[in-house]
Amino acid sequence: xTGTGAVLQRIQNGLFGSRLRRNIGYTFGRQMLAAGAQLLxxxxxxxxxxxxxxxxxxxxxxxxxxxxxxxxxGVGPATVYxxxxxxxxxxxxxIGNFWLGLRLAAIGLLGxxxxxxxxxxxxxxxxxxxxxxxxLTAFPVSLLLAYLNTIxxxxxxxxxxxxxxxxxxxxxxxxTALTLLALGMGTQAAVAAYLLGQAFGLxxxxxxxxxxxxxxxxxxxxxxxxxxxxxxxxxxxxSNILAxxxxxxxxxxxxxxxxxxxxxxxxxxxxxAERLWMLSKAASTVLxxxxxxxSADPPARLRLTNRGFWVVLLLTASAGAFGAIALxxxxxxxxxxxxxxxxxxxLWLLPGIIAGxxxxxxxxxxxxxxxxxxxxxxxxxxxxxxxxxxxxxxxVLGITGAAIATSIAYISNAVVKFFLVLKTGQPxxxxxxxxxxxxxxxxxxx
Numbered sequence: 001x002t003g004t005g006a007v008l009q010r011i012q013n014g015l016f017g018s019r020l021r022r023n024i025g026y027t028f029g030r031q032m033l034a035a036g037a038q039l040l041x042x043x044x045x046x047x048x049x050x051x052x053x054x055x056x057x058x059x060x061x062x063x064x065x066x067x068x069x070x071x072x073x074g075v076g077p078a079t080v081y082x083x084x085x086x087x088x089x090x091x092x093x094x095i096g097n098f099w100l101g102l103r104l105a106a107i108g109l110l111g112x113x114x115x116x117x118x119x120x121x122x123x124x125x126x127x128x129x130x131x132x133x134x135x136l137t138a139f140p141v142s143l144l145l146a147y148l149n150t151i152x153x154x155x156x157x158x159x160x161x162x163x164x165x166x167x168x169x170x171x172x173x174x175x176t177a178l179t180l181l182a183l184g185m186g187t188q189a190a191v192a193a194y195l196l197g198q199a200f201g202l203x204x205x206x207x208x209x210x211x212x213x214x215x216x217x218x219x220x221x222x223x224x225x226x227x228x229x230x231x232x233x234x235x236x237x238x239s240n241i242l243a244x245x246x247x248x249x250x251x252x253x254x255x256x257x258x259x260x261x262x263x264x265x266x267x268x269x270x271x272x273a274e275r276l277w278m279l280s281k282a283a284s285t286v287l288x289x290x291x292x293x294x295s296a297d298p299p300a301r302l303r304l305t306n307r308g309f310w311v312v313l314l315l316t317a318s319a320g321a322f323g324a325i326a327l328x329x330x331x332x333x334x335x336x337x338x339x340x341x342x343x344x345x346x347l348w349l350l351p352g353i354i355a356g357x358x359x360x361x362x363x364x365x366x367x368x369x370x371x372x373x374x375x376x377x378x379x380x381x382x383x384x385x386x387x388x389x390x391x392x393x394x395x396v397l398g399i400t401g402a403a404i405a406t407s408i409a410y411i412s413n414a415v416v417k418f419f420l421v422l423k424t425g426q427p428x429x430x431x432x433x434x435x436x437x438x439x440x441x442x443x444x445x446x
């Protein structure tokens with residue numbers, strides 16, 4: 001069963017209860033496991049390569065990661081949206097995303113190679129050009145992986161989705177431990193282990209998707225599929241970029257107005273506070289395809305969003321209270337007396353972090369309603385608010401001012417999206433052209 005029939009069948013099977021909670025649990029567990037692997041990887045590379053080698057490794061994998069973040073054009077969220085609504089089959093999404101990914105990867109490489117060749121020494125001083133070029137080969141692999149595993153997210157197959165997300169860090173960890181610790185190799189071997197991890201993840205995604213297509217009618221990508229996917233995706237993409245800027249504007253401005261030592265203290269508080277977002281990220285990953293599948297019933301989508309918002313908000317607040325108590329006792333013993341001021345910064349950040357956790361669910365409801373541009377408009381407002389308040393408060397209150405400004409921005413984000421979410425629950429607002437809105441009518445399905 002494909003299309004809207006499959007969506008309705010998933011709804012009728014009662015997946016809103018235990019399975020939804022189970023998928024969030026799987027995804028949260030995956031995030032914890034991935035964080036553990038990444039921590040071990042950081043320790044191994046730092047100890048085996050030393051500060052210089054560690055820095056070279058970081059720069060070698062920074063470029064492909066940045067290129068994936070800025071050149072993915074929102075194809076991942078768009079894929080989840082259309083697959084979740086039943087408007088794209090796994091076969092259509094896989095073929096369309098694969099060829100689109102190859103084209104964008106070629107464009108990225110054609111742009112990235114000359115930049116590295118002519119400006120590599122200036123942009124990445126102290127990093128060998130050969131290492132940077134080797135690291136760049138991970139870009140097309142990582143981009144294709146990002147394009148394909150979101151199909152599994154759209155299908156709500158979170159066992160498979162989480163597997164394809166966990167394979168890269170653990171293969172990278174195993175390869176790095178073997179090459180650096182057992183064989184005593186250098187930075188290039190660590191980059192090779194990273195590339196190998198991405199390749200294994202891509203291979204797993206392709207294998208799982210091919211198996212899922214057995215028995216599914218072979219439907220080739222429809223005329224206009226790429227245009228429609230990119231038409232939705234670029235709005236989500238700009239929103240994500242603005243959110244990234246919003247999450248890092250305070251750090252940049254602290255460093256601009258204050259000494260680097262103050263930035264070091266502030267960053268510790270931010271990194272600890274942002275760990276509280278793990279639950280909301282897991283819930284967001286699971287809820288987005290489910291909310292997208294509810295296009296025919298906006299009031300039900302609103303009810304699920306509100307339920308998810310309050311559950312995530314309360315659990316994050318509880319975790320924040322526990323974290324504040326733990327940080328009070330552990331901050332100085334773990335980080336040192338020079339980081340004592342981070343405690344106050346954490347407490348000022350906490351209200352915004354809690355609001356930000358809830359707003360992540362709200363953002364998914366808005367995107368699932370087919371209005372990703374609303375998230376983009378709000379992001380522009382929030383970034384502007386954040387930057388202006390930081391510029392006003394940092395010179396007066398130091399890093400505490402940065403925390404207050406950031407919290408106000410995150411809270412304002414949640415408040416504005418609260419009213420936008422209410423609007424998505426009104427069928428006449430979003431269904432002026434018919435709630436079904438299928439790709440068949442828009443030329444995306446044959």
